[in-house]
Structure formats: structure tokens, C-alpha cells
Amino acid sequence: MSNATQTIPAQPLATGKRRFGGGPERTNWPATAILILCTLGVLVPLYVTISMAFKTTGQAVDGNAFSLPSPLTLDSFVQAWTLTNFPRGFMISVFVSVTAVAGEIVVSALAAYAIVRNWDRRVFRWSFFYLLAAMFIPFPVVALPQIQLTGLVGLDNPLGVAILHIVFALAFNTMLFTAFLRSIPLELEESMRMDGAGTWQVFWRLIFPLLGPMSATVGIFAFIASWNDFMMPSLIISDPELQTIPVLQKMFQTQFSNSYNVAFASYLMAMAPAIVVYLFTQRWVMSGLTQGAVK
Amino acid sequence: MLPPLTPAGTRVSRRTFLAAAGGSLAAIGLAGCAPAAAAPTITFHQSKPEAVPYFRDLAAKFTASQDRYRVLHDMATNLSASFVRSSPPDLGCLNYNLEMARFMERGALADLSDLPEAGSIRDDVLDLTNWYPTYPGRTSVIPYSVMAASVIYNRRIFEANGLSVPTTWDELIEVCERLKAAGITPIYGTFRDPWTIAQGLFDYTVGGMVDVRGFYQSMHQVGEKVGPDSEVSFQKTLLEPVRRMVQLKKYVNPDAASRGYGDGNTAMAQGQAAMYFQGPWAFGEIEKAATDLDLGTFPLPMTDNPADLKVRVNIDLSLWVPQVSNGQQGARAFLQYLMQPEIQNPYNAKFLGFGTVKDAPPVTDPRITEMQKYYDEGRFYMGASQFIPNTIPAANYIQSIMGGADPEATLRRMDADWARLAFRA
Numbered sequence: 001m002s003n004a005t006q007t008i009p010a011q012p013l014a015t016g017k018r019r020f021g022g023g024p025e026r027t028n029w030p031a032t033a034i035l036i037l038c039t040l041g042v043l044v045p046l047y048v049t050i051s052m053a054f055k056t057t058g059q060a061v062d063g064n065a066f067s068l069p070s071p072l073t074l075d076s077f078v079q080a081w082t083l084t085n086f087p088r089g090f091m092i093s094v095f096v097s098v099t100a101v102a103g104e105i106v107v108s109a110l111a112a113y114a115i116v117r118n119w120d121r122r123v124f125r126w127s128f129f130y131l132l133a134a135m136f137i138p139f140p141v142v143a144l145p146q147i148q149l150t151g152l153v154g155l156d157n158p159l160g161v162a163i164l165h166i167v168f169a170l171a172f173n174t175m176l177f178t179a180f181l182r183s184i185p186l187e188l189e190e191s192m193r194m195d196g197a198g199t200w201q202v203f204w205r206l207i208f209p210l211l212g213p214m215s216a217t218v219g220i221f222a223f224i225a226s227w228n229d230f231m232m233p234s235l236i237i238s239d240p241e242l243q244t245i246p247v248l249q250k251m252f253q254t255q256f257s258n259s260y261n262v263a264f265a266s267y268l269m270a271m272a273p274a275i276v277v278y279l280f281t282q283r284w285v286m287s288g289l290t291q292g293a294v295k
Numbered sequence: 296m297l298p299p300l301t302p303a304g305t306r307v308s309r310r311t312f313l314a315a316a317g318g319s320l321a322a323i324g325l326a327g328c329a330p331a332a333a334a335p336t337i338t339f340h341q342s343k344p345e346a347v348p349y350f351r352d353l354a355a356k357f358t359a360s361q362d363r364y365r366v367l368h369d370m371a372t373n374l375s376a377s378f379v380r381s382s383p384p385d386l387g388c389l390n391y392n393l394e395m396a397r398f399m400e401r402g403a404l405a406d407l408s409d410l411p412e413a414g415s416i417r418d419d420v421l422d423l424t425n426w427y428p429t430y431p432g433r434t435s436v437i438p439y440s441v442m443a444a445s446v447i448y449n450r451r452i453f454e455a456n457g458l459s460v461p462t463t464w465d466e467l468i469e470v471c472e473r474l475k476a477a478g479i480t481p482i483y484g485t486f487r488d489p490w491t492i493a494q495g496l497f498d499y500t501v502g503g504m505v506d507v508r509g510f511y512q513s514m515h516q517v518g519e520k521v522g523p524d525s526e527v528s529f530q531k532t533l534l535e536p537v538r539r540m541v542q543l544k545k546y547v548n549p550d551a552a553s554r555g556y557g558d559g560n561t562a563m564a565q566g567q568a569a570m571y572f573q574g575p576w577a578f579g580e581i582e583k584a585a586t587d588l589d590l591g592t593f594p595l596p597m598t599d600n601p602a603d604l605k606v607r608v609n610i611d612l613s614l615w616v617p618q619v620s621n622g623q624q625g626a627r628a629f630l631q632y633l634m635q636p637e638i639q640n641p642y643n644a645k646f647l648g649f650g651t652v653k654d655a656p657p658v659t660d661p662r663i664t665e666m667q668k669y670y671d672e673g674r675f676y677m678g679a680s681q682f683i684p685n686t687i688p689a690a691n692y693i694q695s696i697m698g699g700a701d702p703e704a705t706l707r708r709m710d711a712d713w714a715r716l717a718f719r720a
Binding site: 060083 | 338342345347348367370371372376377379380381382407500509556557558560561564576577579580584585639680
């Protein structure tokens with residue numbers, strides 16, 4: 001995993017002495033232009049979000065989205081904080097995401113390990129196909145029975161949402177893990193068994209650590225999906241005091257009223273963890289994106 | 296490279312994680328249980344966003360005023376899901392519309408007719424709930440606040456051009472012509488948002504000419520036979536109002552097609568146009584952008600007879616208690632608390648609503664006082680767009696008419712949709 005940036009030989013553009021035909025150091029202007037445009041596509045909305053969050057209500061609706069906030073105010077943050085009861089909603093969201101991330105990694109890794117090592121047995125092979133088939137069932141299709149079921153068994157709370165996240169992602173995650181597991185040589189495992197290790201020990205001490213890069217990929221996807229999810233918590237959680245942040249933020253978007261400044265302040269606060277997580281894990285995000293592609 | 300195998304290390308971290316997860320679970324569980332043990336919790340579902348702090352405050356006050364119930368303000372739970380789960384909120388305080396009426400029609404809402412508060416509601420206001428499908432023999436909803444909507448106009452622009460409020464269709468056209476001649480945009484259109492056309496132009500023009508309730512009663516009776524030859528139909532009954540609606544297109548801002556609700560509010564705050572087809576909910580938004588304004592409201596005149604003038608109303612908030620709620624007593628107690636004049640009247644005054652009880656005080660806000668007369672005399676209708684099930688994308692059809700589609704063909708299509716839906720039912 002070495003994605004060190006390509007070192008470009010120092011070749012100042014101002015000299016204009018580049019050879020005709022160009023070498024690898026030649027600036028690709030069309031690509032640069034496209035990349036600049038793409039960067040703007042991220043930066044402009046981000047700028048509007050940040051400047052909007054610091055505006056007063058009057059300035060937020062004056063029709064000039066790009067103007068700088070004047071006067072600068074933190075009122076929107078205070079309002080968003082109290083309206084959504086931010087600390088509580090935030091903790092619930094963290095709980096759901098952490099449980100979903102940990103659960104998805106462990107459960108899918110276990111399933112994939114069992115399936116790959118028992119591929120010659122029909123039950124395991126078919127159970128793999130059975131799990132894969134679940135990829136074709138999106139949550140909205142089975143939302144109604146899920147609402148009733150979770151209500152019946154007392155899982156109409158954040159824990160139920162986390163469990164549903166784990167289960168719905170099981171299909172895709174198991175596929176990722178299986179593909180990766182096939183590349184781990186059986187001999188490694190055999191040598192450990194020779195020393196008297198049982199299946200659990202082999203899994204926890206050898207296989208699970210080896211699955212690290214793939215676990216990072218699964219974890220990142222799991223975090224993004226569960227942190228941003230609106231529909232599942234909105235339908236499953238029955239106690240309004242245990243609701244997650246995205247659902248609580250719904251109150252800022254209605255047909256009849258716009259509270260851009262409060263909404264954007266709230267979104268910024270909710271975005272923060274995702275950005276922090278990305279900053280710390282971007283190394284794995286980048287490698288993880290290609291990880292799933294290579295068998 | 297493999298991470299070094301340190302059994303103790305991994306064990307501890309795993310144990311710490313589990314302990315942390317268990318701990319947070321317990322904390323959440325306890326937080327949920329602790330107050331409930333003291334007094335039964337009444338879930339109060341209310342989701343009108345601008346009124347959330349207001350009602351949250353009321354819920355806290357009620358909880359503090361007695362020790363039998365604790366009221367929990369809920370704005371986040373999905374209503375349909377809670378009914379599916381058989382754990383609906385104990386007391387609802389929501390906009391009453393066709394979607395809500397489905398719960399009533401199926402008997403999901405409890406009878407409240409034994410409450411003295413049910414008897415205090417104005418008969419014609421209580422009757423508004425019967426415009427939608429009902430459950431026989433029950434008073435399932437108690438209207439809490441009525442919103443009256445009509446054309447919002449800028450009094451200063453009218454005065455500066457020597458114009459008075461029009462009371463007939465011809466006067467309206469004349470007002471528009473004179474404003475146009477003076478270089479002022481007569482009507483601000485926000486056609487990018489389909490609902491603004493449906494609830495504004497469409498509802499006002501139709502409501503001013505057609506008996507909305509009678510029309511939909513006949514439409515339901517004719518059902519799957521609705522078509523070019525039926526006694527009522529969109530293409531026949533609504534054609535004339537819709538034609539007039541298209542006629543008004545001449546007087547909107549040229550960029551109406553790309554303007555949304557938010558733009559309209561800002562434009563009205565900046566005095567860019569004289570008239571605006573929105574309800575009082577827009578005042579709160581306009582106020583955000585500018586407060587030094589003199590706005591008023593008048594019913595859209597659609598005929599040559601000023602006696603035909605009517606305003607559009609809707610039950611903005613209604614109170615109901617679900618049949619399966621297990622906090623009936625508490626819900627009723629809080630309902631009665633909310634219905635006290637000293638609670639209900641200030642709410643309506645603050646959020647520009649009209650009172651629903653027989654002795655409700657008249658509104659005092661100068662922006663809506665002009666509608667009081669019509670409301671008192673029962674000269675109102677509910678918006679025609681509000682009776683079309685969501686399965687028919689009526690607002691989009693109406694938007695396409697304003698965008699240039701043939702009104703007759705589009706209304707024919709709505710008839711076909713209506714008949715198809717009736718056939719399926």
C-alpha cells in the first residue's frame with residue numbers, strides 16, 4: 001500500500017523551455033481545468049454552508065447566498081443546539097454508528113470466514129448465495145414489516161436500528177470479505193493449527209488482523225451509511241427522545257418555512273464527525289475504494 | 296506486515312469496547328426509564344416547525360403544573376410508522392388534510408364528542424372536518440387553529456397608484472393592467488415550486504367560482520365514470536377557473552418559472568411586486584427579510600358579484616387522540632389544557648391563525664384583519680387542490696398548465712387519473 005505522491009521533477013513553468021511533445025512533467029491543462037471545476041463543486045457549497053451558518057436570519061433570506069456574513073453571529077448554532085437537543089441526538093447517532101460499524105465488521109467477517117473455509121460443503125455455499133440474494137432487497141421494500149417486527153420484539157430503539165444496519169449490510173460486506181479471504185493462503189492457518197490453535201483463536205489472532213484493510217473499507221462504508229441515514233431511524237425509533245441527528249434536523253426543512261442559517265449551522269455540527277473521521281482515515285478510504293475492486 | 300500478537304493487549308481493548316458499549320446502552324436505557332417511573336408519559340406529537348418552541352414550552356408548563364402526567368413533546372417520530380407499530384402518539388396536534396383523514400376514516404382516532412371542548416367549536420368549523428372522509432358517529436378531531444388565506448397585497452403600492460382592493464374579476468384585471476402600465480409587477484409568481492401554484496392561483500381561482508365541497512362530493516359519486524360526458528369533471532367544471540388562472544399569467548414577473556417560495560417571500564419583503572398568492576404562513580417568512588411593510592389580504596374576486604367573495608381556509612392544527620393510545624386520560628387532560636381560552640387565543644394571535652371556538656376573539660394583526668368578516672360569515676372554502684389524493688400529481692399538472700400546457704388536455708388527464716383511481720378502489 002504505497003500511494004506516495006508522484007514526485008514531479010522541478011521544472012518551473014516560467015522558463016518555457018519544455019521540449020516539444022512534452023514529458024511526464026508536462027502540465028495537463030484540460031485535466032487541471034476539469035479538476036478545478038470539480039474542486040469548486042465541493043468548495044462553493046461548503047462556503048455557502050459555512051457563511052450561511054454565521055448569518056443572521058434577515059441576511060440569510062435576502063437572496064444573496066454568496067455574501068459574507070455581517071454581522072457575524074453565533075445565534076444559529078445556539079438555536080440549532082437547543083431546538084434539536086443536539087448533545088442527546090449526537091450521542092444517539094454516535095451509539096448507532098459505533099454499534100453498526102463494529103457489528104458489521106465482526107459479523108460479516110465471521111460469516112465470510114465460515115463460508116470461505118467451508119466452500120466445499122453445500123450448506124455454506126448456498127448460504128452464501130442466500131446472503132447475496134439479500135442485496136436485491138432494499139430497506140424501503142420491507143420497511144412496513146420491519147416496523148411491525150421491531151415493535152413486537154421491543155427493538156423500536158437505536159439498538160434496533162443498529163442491528164438492522166448490520167443485517168442489511170451483511171450481504172455486501174460478506175461479499176467483500178469473502179473475496180479478500182480467498183487471497184489469504186491456507187498454509188498460514190495450517191501452521192497455526194499445527195501449534196494447537198482452535199478455530200476461534202485462528203480467527204481472532206490470524207484471520208481478523210489480516211482482514212484489516214478490508215475491515216477499514218467496510219467500517220468506512222458502515223459509518224457513512226449509518227451516520228447519514230434518515231429513513232431507518234425515522235421509521236424504526238419510536239421514542240422521540242432517542243432519535244438520531246438527521247431525523248431531528250428534518251424540522252429545518254419544510255414546505256412553508258426556510259431557516260437556512262439555523263439549518264446550515266445544524267448541518268455543520270452534524271457534518272463535523274464525518275469530516276473528522278475522514279481526515280483520520282482518508283489513507284484507508286483511498287486504498288479501501290480500490291480494495292473492493294480487486295479480487 | 297502482521298500486527299504484533301499481544302493477547303493481553305487485544306483482550307483488554309475488546310473488553311473495554313464491550314464495556315463501553317454496554318455502559319452507553321445502560322445509560323440510554325436508564326435515561327429513558329427514570330422519569331417515566333414517576334408519572335405516565337403522554338407523547339404529544341406536534342410538528343409545525345415554527346411552533347415547536349412554543350408547544351414545547353406549553354408541554355413543560357403543563358408537566359410542572361400537575362404531577363399526574365409528564366408530557367413529552369414529539370416532532371421526530373414518523374406518524375404512519377407509529378400507527379403501524381400500534382404505538383401512536385397519545386395526542387396529535389397536526390394539520391388536518393386528506394392524508395390525516397385516512398386515519399379517521401379507518402376509525403383509528405377515538406371519539407371526543409363527550410368532551411365539553413367539542414361542543415364549544417363553531418359548527419361550520421367543526422363541519423370542515425366532514426369535507427374529508429369521516430368515521431360515522433364520532434367527533435374524531437377538534438380543530439385548534441384555522442388558517443385563512445387569500446391574496447396578499449402591498450398596501451403602499453396600492454395607495455401610491457391610487458388603487459383600491461378589487462371586488463370583481465373586471466376590477467382585478469384593471470388593477471393588474473394599471474400596475475403593469477406603471478411599471479410594477481402586479482403578481483409575484485413562484486412557479487418553480489408546484490405547491491405554490493396549486494395552493495395559490497389554482498385554489499383561489501377555483502374556490503372563487505366553484506362550490507368546492509359539492510364538486511368533490513359529485514366527483515366521488517361519479518367515481519370511475521368521470522370523463523368528458525359526466526355531469527362533473529375537472530375538464531368541464533374547472534375549465535373556466537383554470538382559463539382565468541392562465542389569464543393572470545400575463546401579470547406575473549417574467550422570471551416566475553425559475554422562482555421558488557423563498558424567492559417570492561424575499562421579493563415581497565423588498566416590495567418588488569404588488570400581489571402575492573400565498574397564505575399567512577408566508578408572513579412569517581417575509582418578516583425575516585423585512586419588517587417595515589404594510590401588507591394586507593383580500594379574497595380573489597372571480598365573478599362580477601362582490602357577494603361571491605370567499606377566502607380559502609384550512610384546519611392548520613387539529614387535536615386528536617388515537618384509539619389505541621394507552622394514555623387516553625392524560626391525552627384528554629392535556630387537550631383540555633390546550634383548549635383553554637388563555638392558551639388557545641394567544642397561540643392563534645401569535646401564529647396568525649383564526650380561533651375555532653364560538654366565542655373566539657377577532658384577529659388583531661392588520662395583515663389578516665380583512666379576512667375576519669369572511670371567516671365570521673362562514674364565507675370560506677377549502678382549497679380544491681387539497682382533495683386530490685397524492686397519487687395524482689395534481690400540483691405538477693397545474694404547474695405544467697402555467698408552463699404553457701393546454702389546460703383542457705391537462706384537465707382531461709386529471710379526469711382519467713381520477714377515474715382510474717376510483718376504478719381501483
